[in-house]
Each structure stands twice: as structure tokens, then as C-alpha cells.
Amino acid sequence: MDADDVADELYALPPSEFIAARDARVAEARRAEDADAAARIARLRRPSLAAWASNLLVRGARTEAAKLPELGQALREAHRTLDPEQFRELSHQQHRVVAALSRRAGELAAEAGQPVSETVLHEVERTLHAVLADPDAAEEWARGRLVKTLEAPVGFAGMTPESAAAPATRRGAPAAPPAREGGTPSRERARDRERARERKRTVDRARSAAEEAEAEADRRQRELDRAEQARQASTARAAEATAHVKDLETRLHEARTAQREAQAQADKDTTTVREADRAARQARKAADTAAAGLRRLSGSEEAGEETGEKAPGRRRGGG
Incomplete structure (x- = not known):
């Protein structure tokens, strides 16, 4: 698993989806027994809304975003050479570019299903001013993996919306410092x-x-x-x-x-058995009674037959 590809994928997601997606990727890397990728992915931090919106510009507005580092280089050169007229012109251009990119970041965030507030867009502008002022900040922003708002270097005039170059008495000459009350320069x-x-x-x-x-x-x-x-x-x-x-x-x-x-x-079957048993006993009793009657009748008949044969003999012997 390529941890850099996973990082690009995760930082393109809305912050609300980042943690679950990251943990799923960590688990996937561990199942693949890729401990190095799992550790690198686990260290990725969820971006703030402003950082995520700033990252969107790198992915979704490449042409417009590419102009920002070039403008920053020109501004730094004008600041180094103390060319107030050029610096003033570039400062106006800076404000236009930053405002346009900030609006574009808001549009891209809304298209991604995560509208952002004016406060968030103001933080996006702070990041863009830092990109103008600092080449390292510009390089970090260009990777599209910011996790927090970038800050312009302290004391670098002309890199924030509030600063502007002062008019010079002649081209190429720095403006005179404003008078101060009390104290030496x-x-x-x-x-x-x-x-x-x-x-x-x-x-x-x-x-x-x-x-x-x-x-x-x-x-x-x-x-x-x-x-x-x-x-x-x-x-x-x-x-x-x-x-x-x-x-x-x-x-x-x-x-x-x-x-x-x-x-x-x-x-029901028990009742049927009982009735059948009673009927069987009654039938057996009747059979026994009939058999007994038959035996009696059979015995009487035999006795009668024996009696009838002997009587005539006796009569014959008496005569």
C-alpha cells in the first residue's frame, strides 16, 4: 500500500469523514502486514475546515492556484529591492488574487457537500497570504495536505491584507519612515x-x-x-x-x-380404550356365561340319554 496515495485520498475528503476513512486504511494496511504504511497513515492528522478548503484549491483550481507562488515571488523581490511602485501594484494584484481564490475555495467546499462560513474563508485567506510571503509555506500548501491554517512570517510587511506599500518620493527609493513622537529611531x-x-x-x-x-x-x-x-x-x-x-x-x-x-x-384414546376394555370384559363375561350354559345343557342331554337306555331293560327283566 502506498501511504502517499492514501494521504492524497484522505485529505481530499471532508474533515468529518477523515478519521473513519483513515482508521479503515490503517486496518487494511495491517491486514496486508504493511506495518510501515500502517504507521505512516495512523500519524496523519485530520485537517481543520480552513486547511481542507485550502487543500481543495490545490486539487480543484490548479490553474488559478499556480499563479499564487509566482505572485509571491514577485512580491518578495519587490520588497527586497524596495521598489514601492511595483510593490504597490503587486499588492493590489495580491488582494484580487487572494479574494478570488478564497471565493473559489468556498465554491469547491460547497460542491463537496461541506459549505464553509466566512470565518473559515478568512482563515483560508490567511493561508494564502502565508503562501505569498513564505516559499516554504507555498511548498507545503502545494502538497495539498495542510492540517491547519498557515501564518505569514511576523514582521514581513506587505504580506497581509492590512499592509500596503507607502508611496516613494522617487522610483526605486524607499519611502521615508513616519515621524514618531518621543524616543530615538x-x-x-x-x-x-x-x-x-x-x-x-x-x-x-x-x-x-x-x-x-x-x-x-x-x-x-x-x-x-x-x-x-x-x-x-x-x-x-x-x-x-x-x-x-x-x-x-x-x-x-x-x-x-x-x-x-x-x-x-x-x-380421547384413553376413553376409547376404557370403553373397549369394558365392552371386552362384558363380552368375555357373556361368553363365559354362554359356555357355562352350554356345558350344563350338554351335560343334561348326556344324562338323559343314559337314563332312557337303561329303563327299558329293567322293564324287560321284570317280566
């Missing part, structure tokens, strides 16, 4: 550097807190996914057991019905 620069450092520390703390919150959200999502899988499995087992109980109840009802019918037939 070196002290002011020191305070500016300290403020910039403090802003960076604040951003770093906020980024760390956001990463921790994202990690906690991922952990909770995994717990929810596991609980949902367990619920589905137990629900399926309960449904199977319910069906089995219903089948047993049906068979028990049928068995009880058969038992009642068999008992009724047995009772």
Missing part, C-alpha cells in the same frame, strides 16, 4: 522588535494550544468512532438474539399447541 526599532517577538510568542502559544486542542479532538473522535462501532456491533448482536428468541418462542408455541392436541388425542 533605534529605541523605536528596539520596541518594534520586542513587540514583534511578543507577537511571535503569542502566535506560538496560540498555535501550540490549537495543536493540543486538535490532538484532543482527534482522540475524542477516535473514542467516538470506537464507541459507535461497539454500539453497532452490540445492536447487531441484540437484533440477532431477538430474532433467535422470537424463533424459539414460535417453536415453543407450536410445540405447546402440538402437546395440547396430542394430549387431547391421548385422552
Whole structure:
């Protein structure tokens, strides 16, 4: 399994589908005994909505997105050479391009079934400004696997919507710094550097807190996914057991019905046996009586025959 291909596939999905799809891919890699791919995929983090919408531009608006790093390079060159006129022109172009790409990201998100808010689109714009300001950020964005909003380097003027190049007194010359009340320029620069450092520390703390919150959200999502899988499995087992109980109840009802019918037939047959037994005894008794009568009659007849033969002889002997 190619972990890079899987990563491209996962980061194209809406964030709500990311965790389940990632875990399924991890399980698939483990079944294939590809431990390296399983470990790499398991480390992939779910993107924020703004990061996902920014990734959509890399995939769904390649032509428009390709212009952004080129514009960023031109802006950085103008900043390096202190060409205010060119910088001002490029800054206007920057705002148009960023606004157009932000709108396109919103359209792509809606087409993917996950509309995003203006707040999310504002974070997309922050990422695009970071891409303009920082070549490393541009390279990271171009991979289409952002997990959080990118931030422009602190102190790099002209890379945010609020900045703009100041007009110069002549072409190629930097504008004069604005007058400050109180303090020397070196002290002011020191305070500016300290403020910039403090802003960076604040951003770093906020980024760390956001990463921790994202990690906690991922952990909770995994717990929810596991609980949902367990619920589905137990629900399926309960449904199977319910069906089995219903089948047993049906068979028990049928068995009880058969038992009642068999008992009724047995009772009926018992009555028939009793009546037949009584009739047989009566018939036997009658037969015995008839036999006894026959024997008596047979004995009387034999006795009569014997008596009738002897009587005439006696009469003859007497005469």
C-alpha cells in the first residue's frame, strides 16, 4: 500500500469523514502486514475546515492556484529591492488574487457537500497570504495536505491584507519612515522588535494550544468512532438474539399447541380404550356365561340319554 496515495485520498475528503476513512486504511494496511504504511497513515492528522478548503484549491483550481507562488515571488523581490511602485501594484494584484481564490475555495467546499462560513474563508485567506510571503509555506500548501491554517512570517510587511506599500518620493527609493513622537529611531526599532517577538510568542502559544486542542479532538473522535462501532456491533448482536428468541418462542408455541392436541388425542384414546376394555370384559363375561350354559345343557342331554337306555331293560327283566 502506498501511504502517499492514501494521504492524497484522505485529505481530499471532508474533515468529518477523515478519521473513519483513515482508521479503515490503517486496518487494511495491517491486514496486508504493511506495518510501515500502517504507521505512516495512523500519524496523519485530520485537517481543520480552513486547511481542507485550502487543500481543495490545490486539487480543484490548479490553474488559478499556480499563479499564487509566482505572485509571491514577485512580491518578495519587490520588497527586497524596495521598489514601492511595483510593490504597490503587486499588492493590489495580491488582494484580487487572494479574494478570488478564497471565493473559489468556498465554491469547491460547497460542491463537496461541506459549505464553509466566512470565518473559515478568512482563515483560508490567511493561508494564502502565508503562501505569498513564505516559499516554504507555498511548498507545503502545494502538497495539498495542510492540517491547519498557515501564518505569514511576523514582521514581513506587505504580506497581509492590512499592509500596503507607502508611496516613494522617487522610483526605486524607499519611502521615508513616519515621524514618531518621543524616543530615538533605534529605541523605536528596539520596541518594534520586542513587540514583534511578543507577537511571535503569542502566535506560538496560540498555535501550540490549537495543536493540543486538535490532538484532543482527534482522540475524542477516535473514542467516538470506537464507541459507535461497539454500539453497532452490540445492536447487531441484540437484533440477532431477538430474532433467535422470537424463533424459539414460535417453536415453543407450536410445540405447546402440538402437546395440547396430542394430549387431547391421548385422552380421547384413553376413553376409547376404557370403553373397549369394558365392552371386552362384558363380552368375555357373556361368553363365559354362554359356555357355562352350554356345558350344563350338554351335560343334561348326556344324562338323559343314559337314563332312557337303561329303563327299558329293567322293564324287560321284570317280566
